[in-house]
Amino acid sequence: MIKKIIKYLYNNLKGIKVDFNSKIPLNIIVKDKDSRYPVSIVNSTFNNTSFGLGCKLNNCLCLGEVQLGRFVSIFGPGTVLSAIKGHIKIGSFCSIGQNVSIQESYHNYNNVSSYLIGKNILKDNDSDDFISKGNIIIEEDVWIGSNSIILSGVRIGRGSVIAAGSIVTKNVPRYSIYGGNPAKEIKKRFENSKIDIIEQSKWWEWEVNKIIENKDFFYNKSNIN
Structure with missing residues (x-):
């Protein structure tokens, strides 16, 4: 119990609010701090996650190298991000729902057995147990609905929405709504003229105070229409 209390106090001093049920390393990296x-x-x-300012994570599991931008929201239960061969990078202002699986690697079915022989029996370097099509990159302001699966090597473009229950096997263009198994484009979120205005603003890079000062921009009350 004393060790838990020390760890709890240590993390809070670093700008992290963490409960006693969470398991995180002491060398956790928080890129920005604002009380x-x-x-x-x-x-x-x-075990190897870096955090941007204002991230909120509830009932989720991150394994391997996972990089989170500012204000990323991941709410489980059942949400798992797993990177074994490469990494997962999630841009600022992304929202990820319950029971989402983001898998950068998968079992190496080219081996004699697809079972994790190296990890569980040979006690050897288990990297040969897995293969990968590449890193997973999720750009800024992406919303991933509950029960979705994001597979190896996928890039999801900025401003996109992944409908609940989707399986994403290929890249998703920016500001698209994708859904289904495999996920396909349903429609664009905005007309191209509006997308151009949003892209030119680069609002996802704004400081917090600038975001607060431009409230109307985010509620379509400015000249974005």
Whole structure:
């Protein structure tokens, strides 16, 4: 219990609000600090994750190298991000729902057995147990609905929405709504003229105070229409 209390206090001093049920390393990296927007971690486990300002994570599991931008929201239960051969990078202002699986690697079915022989029996370097099509990159302001699966080597473009229950096997263009198994484009979120305005603004790079000052921009009350 004393060790848990020390770890709890240590993390809070670093700008992280973490509960006693979470398992995170002491060398956790928080890229930015602002007392108004601490990183909040509840009932979650991480081993090599870096966090941007204001991230909120609840009931999720991150394995391997996972990079989170500012204000990323991941709410489980059942949400798993797993990177074994490469990494997973999630841009700022992304929202990820319950039971989402983001898998950068998968079992090496080219071996004699697809079972994890190296890890579980040979006690050898288990990297040969897995193969990968590449890193997973999720750009800024992406919303991934519950029960979706994002597979190896996929890039999801900025501003996109992945409908609940989708399986994403290929790249998703920016500002698209994708859904289904395999996921296909349903429609664009906005007309090209509006997308151009959003892209030119680069609002995802704004400081917090600038975001607050431009409230109308985010509620379509400015000249974005």
